[in-house]
Amino acid sequence: MKLIIKIALVLLIHHSCAAQPFKQTLLLMGSRFEITVSAKDSMEAGQYINMAVDEILRIEKLISSWDENSQTSEINSNAGIKPVKVSAELFQLIERSLAISHLTDGAFDISFAGMSQLWRFDGTMTSMPTDEEIKTSVAKVGYTNIILNKESNTVFLKLKGMKIGFGAIGKGYAADKAASILVDAGVTSGIINASGDIKTWGNQPNGEKWTVAIVNPLNKNHVFATLPISNGAVVTSGNYEKYVRFNNKRYSHIIDPRTGYPSRGIISVTVFAPKAELADALATSVFVMGKEVGLNRINQLPKVECVIIDDEGAIFTSNNIKINKL
Incomplete structure (x- = not known):
């Protein structure tokens, strides 16, 4: 979200x-x-x-x-069967995705697409999935089972039933x-x-930078900070609208691909990076890694910053971000 x-x-x-x-x-x-x-x-x-x-x-x-004629669909349909030759562009996108998976210890994983849809956030869930069901759902998830061959530009999913997305x-x-x-x-x-x-x-045609306004989802009518941005990207992931509640616990729609369980403790992550591709992947990853690990990882990356809002509305930022608090 x-x-x-x-x-x-x-x-x-x-x-x-x-x-x-x-x-x-x-x-x-x-x-x-x-x-x-x-x-x-x-x-x-x-x-x-x-x-x-x-x-x-x-x-x-x-x-x-979803397009059965796409190269991605061909990779998925040949999981556990044979490698698939793909374009250099798709190969490089998958290669970068695996690098982000390594960087985030698997918190980001394009093979998450193979997880069965145990969790539904459309109002139709009536009970919590069992531990065994969740364990089974992640059996075909794991970026280390995505095998790339640079010489032949091929992609191979080792396990039958694996999917990337x-x-x-x-x-x-x-x-x-x-x-x-x-x-x-x-x-x-x-x-x-x-x-x-x-x-x-x-910049804007008047010479000023574009301005990003950041809103706390617990008070959507209030902008608490702004940040000028030019030649960069910003992505926010939030879990405050899509969730289920069982046994008085709130479970968000952002799932940890390593465990199959929803992430907890954070309601919003905003990531600033040179490219939207990286910001997109890291925003979800920080959710899964959690506040402390997520901030530590972001602080190690050049030209990448983030703003985290936890489930109590507290705001945390990476070391070098300069936002204008209102």
């Missing part, structure tokens, strides 16, 4: 700059995308936005596990790629907001 970040877009009514921001909202990859570009007029902006949309659709076709990294990657296409086309500034996975570049 990525709902609590807001980008403050300043319309340049009182400025004489040639370029102005134009925004369009679309449904892409099953999610709400907002694409903002600086352009001289609406026609030019429309051309740029169409370029971004085409790139996002291309990425979706590459990584979709890019739900925790795909929209961030799409935002990065769309932004890259637009930069190459000469768009000097803009924002790709992929349902809360936000990639920015350049």
